[in-house]
Amino acid sequence: MPEIKQNGAVKFLITLAFLTATAFSLPSSPDRFLRSASTYLRSPDEPQEYEELRRPLPSDQLTPSCSHVLLRHSFANTINRPPFTTPYTPPSGCTSPPWSYVVLELQAASSGDQYDRISGLWLGGVELLRTSTAEPSPTGIFWNVRKDVSRYSSLFMRSDLNVTMMLENIVNDVYTGIYHINVTLIFYEFNPIASNFKVNGNRLGFVESQRRDQTPADLIIPVCDGGNRGFWFMIENPTETYSKRIQIPSNTRQIVLELYVSFHGNDEFWYSNPPNSYIRTNNLATGRGNGAYREVFVKIDGRYVGSEVPFPVIFTGGINPLFWEPVVAIGAFNLPSYDMDLTPFLGLLLDGKSHEFAFGVNDGISYWLVDANLHLWLDHESSNVEAGSRLYDSPSRHMTRQEEFEQLDGSFRVEAEVSSEYDGWVRSSKGNLTTMVKSMFKVGSLVRFEKNGTYKRVEQRVKTERIVEVTSESGKPVNRVVHQRTYPLT
Template sequence: MQNPGPMSLLLSVLLFFFCEASSSLLSLPDYYLLHNQSFSTEPQEYLDPTLPPLLPPTGAPSCSVHVLQHEFANTYGSPPASTSFIPPEACPPPWFHVVLDLSISCFGDQYDRIAAVWIAGAEVLRTSTAEPTDSGIFWRVRKDVTNYASLLRNADGVEISMMLENIVNDIYTGIYKANLSLEFYPDSDDVISLGRSKRGRNALEIRPYDPFMSGSKLGKVFEGEKKKLLPALEDPADLIIPVCRKNSSNGYWFRIYNQSDEHFARINIPRNTFRAVLEVFVSFHSNDEFWYSNPPDVYIKDNNLTSQRGNGAFREVFATIDGRFVGTVLPFPVIFTGGINPLFWAPVVAIGAFDLPSYNLDITPFLELLLDGKNHSIGLGVNDGISFWLIDANLHLWLDSDSQVVSAKLTRYEAPPVSVVRANKFLHLNGTFKTDAERKAHFSGWVNSSMGNMTTDVNHKFKIKSSLDIQNNGNYKAVHLKAKAKTEVKTKNNQEVILSRVSHKLKYPLAIVTLTLPEMKNTYKSMTNLSHTLYEEATVFMLEKLINSKIITDKQEASGWMQVEEHSVLLGSAATKQKYQYSNNNKCYTRNVRAKDGVVLDDTATDACEIDL
């Protein structure tokens, strides 16, 4: 065997360096730290340009109660910060609106952190933090929490808790300072803009058409059903039961570490419950923070990679009652402010980062399983999930005040397993991975209460198409996700007349393309283009007449580059633009924001109606 010549030796060395660098790049983090970064000499406000809470025309609350002030420093693994809340005498219930107001500030070096607020163990806000700078940042989250008003009416007081797990040391110096308040607005005879009514407690306005008007034929036929049907659609629940960890020493949320790690809560509901909705809160972290970009385990193993971010690019959150599947959640891929390229999210954060979405599962058809006065188990888990997910839920219950006991029956149960088809094709570090997933479920059940015998029909389906393309020995990575879900809930009387029909559609298109170039001295340059959209459409029909139509389109596009050493961003440049559009019964709100290199270049809001996807 001959010794290699100088040129052959040089090529071998370069090839060895390139392959080694490429292999390690695939194991680099997708989350980063804005180390020693400042975009302003003064503290800078960060923002999430979404619809502000819909408030009465006066705009001023009857009273504002400061609930909690806390500095979250070394709080990882510690219990939440808690306080006792008593309804203010100056503005006792009932309230037309209740708004949660959370303000946070921080300066120094710190990763993004997950946080949540609970009232009596029921989560009302899942949020995350922005990454601070040396000059400091601050932001504000205002959320309408009127749907949780029943938790706040306890005259003896209720515990309000906030958790923000943070670590402070010589490297991570940022301490998150939080102030939490509640604003209370009195009942009003005024009809609020954008579809808020006097009785309504959410954005679904059903007053313009009243099929039950006195003297009408329909009014006489369904006079007995009016009393409870309308409150069931628009009013907050009479009772909310948390589905969470009972011991809050490490937060009320469950921690899910793998696909078989289902967690349960024991609940007992009143026997006069005639409607039930399970509201699920989720967030994903560590090896599953970017689950939509994870390759299959076989790719990681065959290439001897150290990354543990595997198990493919499909995830599904599910709920059970006593072990029986009752619903599914398709999680929206929220990107935290240290993710992909943190320069994208300064000072405009990613969609949902300050107010992560929750997901409603109507489980009224399953009331037969719960109305026997006994304890039952509600379970939550993640199909294909890996470490780790934070999950809890609230069980919203509507009670029949004219009955002590109602009867119910599950009449239809169709829940075939989720269908997942995977196609993996790779050679060494280059490959393409495709995942198609689909699920359909149909549940029906009747409830016989003082309003009569009502049947609730729930149809749910979703489809996911995911592709992951890895080329250039692992230095090029393209993620494309198309996810859509539709749920339809119909309420019928015993004459099979459809009294109400609510349809809810979701679409989550996501595209991320990244090219990474190795550099010397343990640094590399990463260039990324991103497009991300949340599309939501909700319609309400009463006796097959359209009563309400709500559409939200929230779209972000970002591009830029960064030079990175380990987790720290040394320098870079990025531009982000976002268009948020809200339409409710032809009343609209549109906001356009453009930012570059930490500076907001344009921020305009109008009442124009131009919904697009």
């Protein structure tokens, strides 16, 4: 029985005292800054290269067979404007699929004064990359992002798609930085030995998702907004949900939802937010409240099917910009996505009707950017697949919140544990297979204010585990994937 034990996004330790020489005078003061020119640590005449520490990609050891430019564009004063869009053309004169790997490379450069900006890249509405920018300097900065996008291979030979990139930027007399972006797809010809190369999973960093079926999906369907302001949904309060109706092909034998999430505005530092009672009692002007717990959930036709407590990515203007020069925080250039195996729900989805896929953020405030991709594996030997559900265990939730404060000093604790289990069968040309998905996450959070609110300490511990087990009709184990993540923030 093959088993993949994945300690993806394995163990992160980020130690940050939320106190700098210029940072906090009151709990309502900002948590992100624009650097002044006098703070740069290098020679004033040299452009600065920024880098995110990452795990090596398997393809890093290989020679590419060809490359294909996806887009070239300069993002100047793009605020409140539609995203940049251009028709996609498949690579010509390039190796044909299947490929061992496909890598997306983003090259960026800028100079001047500018805040960090969030950005998304989509192909046909399918998100390929969620990223953010470094903060430029008058003498210039540059950086590269490399991401394995092999799982999107079914898109790359299509000629009916558009490439879209959203990067809202402000350029005026004060903010002068223009972001110059080049994006290229790099293809590696299929090689069975290269395709089986694995990187040790017991190290720091995010692991590209491993599924029980290692071949890329046959079809990818975006669960997204219309694209006028990017294809992500903007969620601004805990009661708000956004959804899209999708009809799943009747010969689908496996389905995985890939969730993209980022947090901004009053929730950019959600893991450090105090409860509203603290803000009201002290008459603070800040809108950064609702406590320090967030959970992004997914529903199908109103039924909960999964949720995630996202990794606390810190952008390059966060806390203190000097922390992130020249090495940015984990995930700042390549935000993680989160996989949810929805195969147990095919009994619900394969009825020839459209179904509502919805997203929301428990306790979330303005604002969150959320969308998803549905990865579908099809049965090419049948036009119809039979499926049914055997077990739907509504999520078990246990949460406690404690607060104790006097004026501006005090502490706030949150302890939460959520678990769920789903079980369903699929009868296709692969046989009658049952998929069981077990999920669990635990969250512990402490936010403490001291010295009349001028010192804030944040501690967060998140542990998640998702197990996907596949068994045959006779009960024989076929496959097992264990995905574990543990990350502390202090």
